[in-house]
Amino acid sequence: MEIIKVKDYEEMSEKAANIVIEHMKSLKRPVIGFATGSTPIGLYNCLVKKYQQKEVSFKHATTFNLDEYVGLPKENKNSYHYYMHENLFQHIDIQPENVHIPNGMAEDLEQECMTYDRLISKNKIDIQILGLGLNGHIGFNEPGTSFKSRTHIVKLDQSTRKANARFFQSIDEVPTKAITMGIETIMESKKILLLVSGKEKSDALARLLGNSDISEEFPASILRQHNDVTVIADEEALKKI
Numbered sequence: 001m002e003i004i005k006v007k008d009y010e011e012m013s014e015k016a017a018n019i020v021i022e023h024m025k026s027l028k029r030p031v032i033g034f035a036t037g038s039t040p041i042g043l044y045n046c047l048v049k050k051y052q053q054k055e056v057s058f059k060h061a062t063t064f065n066l067d068e069y070v071g072l073p074k075e076n077k078n079s080y081h082y083y084m085h086e087n088l089f090q091h092i093d094i095q096p097e098n099v100h101i102p103n104g105m106a107e108d109l110e111q112e113c114m115t116y117d118r119l120i121s122k123n124k125i126d127i128q129i130l131g132l133g134l135n136g137h138i139g140f141n142e143p144g145t146s147f148k149s150r151t152h153i154v155k156l157d158q159s160t161r162k163a164n165a166r167f168f169q170s171i172d173e174v175p176t177k178a179i180t181m182g183i184e185t186i187m188e189s190k191k192i193l194l195l196v197s198g199k200e201k202s203d204a205l206a207r208l209l210g211n212s213d214i215s216e217e218f219p220a221s222i223l224r225q226h227n228d229v230t231v232i233a234d235e236e237a238l239k240k241i
């Protein structure tokens, strides 16, 4: 695992954008895996800025998002469809047919997971952006999720619902389920870029970078077995290292 230490959130976002763009430029048809949450918003802002400055084009890019809540329509401000559209897709030249986000409104959710997973297997992700959950979750793969999991439906941890309640009116509105790429699906990405910022992530980051076991009880620990992971972390997040 390569660790890039940066001063703060801005520097993390800028560094991440540079890595993504450089990687995209080395590929004819880049496949990018995107994440949601607060962490990558700065990265998306930088990508938009660099697109506007003509440093990058997304015309030939294909994207896959990690996850989506079950039961929130695309127009709902808290859906990840809405988030991606607002923060990135509406500002760049991505072709709508090349954008993939799990459909949490699908009538047959199991089928949706299978179809989504197959599509990823056919279009291997070149670079996957990841954030880190307070309990070590990646995507929405909560502690206890099998390392062999493929795209599946998850019941969200109460701690995750609580952490994400800040985006909703109240915790009762936070969906109880989500669709997420599985851990094995994520691990098949050729390169992984994990972004970690802020002191509230310092325990999780210390556990990831420390010598503790690779265990399904701490999903992110599996990343130590991947051969191309770059972690960009800021000073606050690195406080307990």
Ligand code: GLP
Pocket: 035, 036, 037, 038, 039, 040, 066, 067, 130, 131, 132, 133, 134, 138, 139, 140, 160, 164
């Ligand atoms: C959320 C998302 C993850 C994200 C993580 C951290 O629940 N499903 O993809 O990486 O939790 O979120 P944040 O960046 O807001 O701390």
